[in-house]
Amino acid sequence: MPVPALHGVHKRTLLRDNVFDSIRNAIVDGTLAPGERLKDTELEAWLGVSRTPIREALLRLERAGLVIALPGKATIVAPYDQASTVSAQQVVAGLHELAARLAVPLLTEDDISVMDEANTRFEQALQHADVESALRADDDFHAVFVTVSANPVLHELLEQTTPVLRRVERMRFGSFAARESVAQHAEIIRLSRLGDAEAAGRACRENWLSLGLAGQ
Template structure:
């Protein structure tokens, strides 16, 4: 714990401006954001379990930083709904109840419907190509049987669709909602039996989007989410 505060920045590396003219020197991230991402990752992957206390000194030692960036990261997680604060007792990983998941799913359905509707009207030709590539990539990944890679490809694909809505607020909110279900969605995607269906659902969404057929797209997305919901609910019961 040397007391310096470098975080991803290239510091004292004898690198001059000439070395990389318009390079993105801006890979600087405040420690609070590094911690934020780390903790979020931990929560979403289940490494940090619901109900687990997040104690500042412990985390600080573990991550090799002071308590300040830890606290600031927790504030953000708090607003994101990933941790629960108990005043003067600290933070703990938010407990996810069936009710809270149902609530999230309910809202997500509405926002995904909005996203696909807007995307139909606003998606660019470029993004249609990107989406096609993402569909293909997802299919490839299912063959590798590497769940992490599959999940990543899936997130990538959905990201393209939501971004195609060109509504920044919507993008933010859908991402937040998706995040809350990440754990369960992950389990869903790990199930190889689902892969064929997922691929065909993606295909259907892509096609209706490419054709800018809002009605077909809405239907395809609804089916996709309903299936996801079922899978999650089944998974929750056990």
């Protein structure tokens, strides 16, 4: 299993969420390729943590559709599966629509400014083909609705369903087509300023459905 060169990059006291994020990111960016066997000992050496948080992270990644546990054999990185990805996309789009509908009536001008600033960073990152920064800015943009909605179940469901889309987002954010999202974000901001929760929700849903999965 190929792992990044750095070893022991996390302290023993690292929160399990960071272990999850590290393995998830390595799967999404291709460091851990589809079909790759995930060995506890190698993950322990890379992350510098015990087996317990690693097993917990792998269970979460299995629920997210990024790894497959073969009973009595091994845990491997899940291959890309279009049907599963489309299913996840539909759920994620609906959840973000709900988040917007709940959040828009509660937004402050500061919240909208955060969205505007995130979209500016998103556009700049796309112009420089900086996929990592584009992903972070896009997350920051959509996180405003999720946070303001104050619905913890939304957050939990998105944590479970969003990771499988990361591989698609990474490909899209590295292409010219992603620039359509800048205008879509701007429209979401405009509708939010107007206080139109229904329209903002629909716009969010369309934004997530615009990832461009073949066969849709």
